Structure formats: structure tokens, C-alpha cells
Amino acid sequence: xxxxxxxxxxxYVFLASAVLTFPVLFFVTAPYGRHARVGWGPTMNATLxxxxxxxxxxxxxxxxxxxxxxxxxxxxxxxxxxxxxxYVNRAFVFPFRRRPGAREMPVxxxxxxxxxxxxxxxxxxxxxxxxxxPLGDAWLGDPRFVLGVALFCGGFALxxxxxxxxxxxxxxxxxxxxxxxxxxxxxVSSPNYLGEILEWTxxxxxxxxxxxxxxxxWTVANLAPRARSHHAWYRATFPDYPVERRAxxxxxx
Ligand code: NDP
Numbered sequence: 001x002x003x004x005x006x007x008x009x010x011x012y013v014f015l016a017s018a019v020l021t022f023p024v025l026f027f028v029t030a031p032y033g034r035h036a037r038v039g040w041g042p043t044m045n046a047t048l049x050x051x052x053x054x055x056x057x058x059x060x061x062x063x064x065x066x067x068x069x070x071x072x073x074x075x076x077x078x079x080x081x082x083x084x085x086x087y088v089n090r091a092f093v094f095p096f097r098r099r100p101g102a103r104e105m106p107v108x109x110x111x112x113x114x115x116x117x118x119x120x121x122x123x124x125x126x127x128x129x130x131x132x133x134p135l136g137d138a139w140l141g142d143p144r145f146v147l148g149v150a151l152f153c154g155g156f157a158l159x160x161x162x163x164x165x166x167x168x169x170x171x172x173x174x175x176x177x178x179x180x181x182x183x184x185x186x187x188v189s190s191p192n193y194l195g196e197i198l199e200w201t202x203x204x205x206x207x208x209x210x211x212x213x214x215x216x217x218w219t220v221a222n223l224a225p226r227a228r229s230h231h232a233w234y235r236a237t238f239p240d241y242p243v244e245r246r247a248x249x250x251x252x253x
Contacts, residue, residue: 007131011123011211018217025225034177034233035226036103043104047095050105053113054091057121058084064125070134075145079128079207082152086199094163099170101177120218123211132209148206155198158184162192179238186242187250189231193223194248224248 029035032046065071065080139145161183169178184191200219204212231247246253 003126004131007123007126010119011127011214014119014123014214015210015217018214018221021218022221022225025221026228029226029229030109030222032105032109033101033103035229036106040106040108042107044107044110046100046103046105047098049107049110050095050098051091053110053117054087054095056114057117058087058091060118060121061087061125064122064129068129070129073134074137075135075139075207076129078140078145078149079203082149082203082206083124086156089160097164097167099167099172099174102175116218120211120215124207124209124215127209127211128207135208144208145206148202148204151202151205152199153202155195155200155202157195159192159195159199162190162195166192177237179234179241184250185245187244188227188246188248189234190223190227190248193227197223197248 031037031040061083062080065076068076070076071080162180162185165180165182165185169180170176184194188194197216197219200212200216204216227248231245234241234245
């Protein structure tokens with residue numbers, strides 16, 4: 001089988017499994033952080049887990065861009081900049097900024113996430129920079145590109161701010177949970193997840209590509225059910241939890 005044939009097969013499995021995973025995760029919450037529980041095998045240091053599982057994403061995507069004949073075009077450089085901005089933070093800054101909780105991360109979660117990140121970065125990197133027809137500089141003025149980049153940047157700012165609010169909730173040595181406040185926490189329990197979903201929806205719009213659509217679908221499939229679980233947990237844990245706060249979408253859900 002050629003790499004191109006394998007790519008097409010993996011892409012369709014990737015898209016279909018995002019759609020199938022979405023309802024499943026409403027019933028099975030991924031067992032890390034506050035939802036960690038016994039029965040999911042050996043555990044490991046969560047900071048190390050985050051670095052190991054996220055680091056392949058920027059490395060693989062960068063390698064695909066570097067080996068591309070179209071790497072000097074405007075759109076290719078913007079796509080690289082967006083991806084690297086997100087993943088340098090996620091793999092090398094976020095893990096050290098978060099204040100660790102009481103629980104370790106299951107090795108299974110780190111392993112599955114590592115596999116997901118390898119496949120996702122390969123699909124997006126090979127697709128955008130090799131297998132799809134390169135987008136010329138005229139694409140920089142297309143409304144899909146402009147709106148998509150704006151969505152990505154807004155989502156990234158929201159995700160960064162929301163993750164930092166959470167990191168500041170714990171003093172050194174504290175592993176307890178507290179009610180987050182400020183910014184979009186006024187309206188939703190998981191603005192970091194909302195920001196992440198906006199980012200990859202924006203990326204899919206800006207690149208107008210199937211692998212990026214797959215990544216956006218996977219992000220919704222992972223984070224919308226988890227936002228609902230977080231919200232239910234907050235309401236059950238804190239009797240004074242703000243009543244106007246929704247799970248993920250202000251005023252709606
Ligand atoms: P969470 O919001 O569950 O937790 C983030 C960090 O903040 C953890 O260290 C957590 O501690 C801590 N924290 C959370 N709530 C509180 C609180 N009320 N009081 C004190 N500390 C708190 O996010 P995730 O760990 O699930 O995700 C981290 C980042 O990764 C997010 O930005 C998310 O968008 C992104 N992500 C993206 C995915 C994708 O599919 N694209 C999938 C998963 C995550 P503890 O670990 O002890 O709970």
C-alpha cells in the first residue's frame with residue numbers, strides 16, 4: 001500500500017471515529033484529573049505525561065512543513081505559525097504552569113493521547129503540505145481564511161487565559177479544587193475547552209481541509225462531554241456554585 005492510500009484510509013477512519021466517540025464520552029469520562037479512578041492500569045507523573053503525549057505534534061507537523069515544496073507560501077507559513085503557537089504552549093509551557101493535583105495520570109491516557117497526536121499531526125501536516133493542492137497567496141484574502149484565523153486567535157487567547165486562571169487557583173502544595181472566577185468563567189465552567197474548540201474550528205475553516213475538520217470534530221467529541229462532566233461535578237461539589245454558569249456555551253448549555 002502506498003503512503004497516499006494509507007493516508008486516505010486513516011483519514012476516513014479518523015473522521016468516522018470522531019463522530020462515533022462523541023456519544024460514547026457522554027457515558028465514559030476519561031479517567032484523569034478530577035475524574036481519575038481506579039481500574040485504568042498503572043499511572044505516571046502527569047507533568048511528564050503532558051510533555052510526552054503533546055510533544056510529537058509540533059515535531060511531526062514541523063517536519064512535514066520543512067519537507068514541503070510549498071513551505072514558502074503565505075498560507076503554509078500561517079498554518080505552521082498557528083499550529084506551533086498552540087503546541088509549543090501545550091507541550092512545553094502548559095505542563096509546567098499547571099499546579100499538579102493529587103492524582104497521577106493513567107499511562108493508558110498518555111499512550112492513547114500520544115497515538116492520537118501522532119496520527120493527527122501526520123494527517124494535518126502531510127495533507128496540508130503534500131497531498132492537498134497548495135493554497136496560493138490569494139487564499140490570504142479569502143473570507144474563510146480571515147474568519148478562521150480570527151477564530152483561532154480568539155480561541156487561543158481564551159484557552160490560555162482560562163488555563164492560567166485555573167493554575168492560579170492553587171497555592172504551591174495545594175491540590176484541592178476551588179471555584180474559578182473571572183473572564184468567561186462568569187458564564188461557563190470550562191472556557192478553556194470552549195477556547196480549544198474555537199481554535200480548531202477556526203483552523204479547519206482557515207485551511208478548508210478534511211484532516212483539520214477531523215481534528216475539530218475530535219476536539220468537540222473529547223471536550224463537550226468532559227465539559228458536561230466538569231459542570232455536573234462542580235454543581236455537586238460546591239453548594240454555592242454560580243447558578244447562571246453553564247457547562248460550555250454561555251446562556252445555552
Ligand atoms: P482541566 O480544566 O480539567 O484542568 C486543567 C488544570 O487545571 C489541571 O491541572 C487541573 O488540576 C486544574 N484545575 C482544573 N479545575 C480546577 C479547579 N476548580 N481548582 C483547581 N485546579 C483546577 O483541563 P484538562 O486537564 O482536561 O485539559 C488541559 C488543557 O488541554 C485544556 O486547555 C484543554 O483545552 C486541552 N485539551 C485538549 C484536548 C483536545 O482534544 N484538543 C483534549 C484534552 C485537553 P487536576 O489535574 O488536579 O484536575
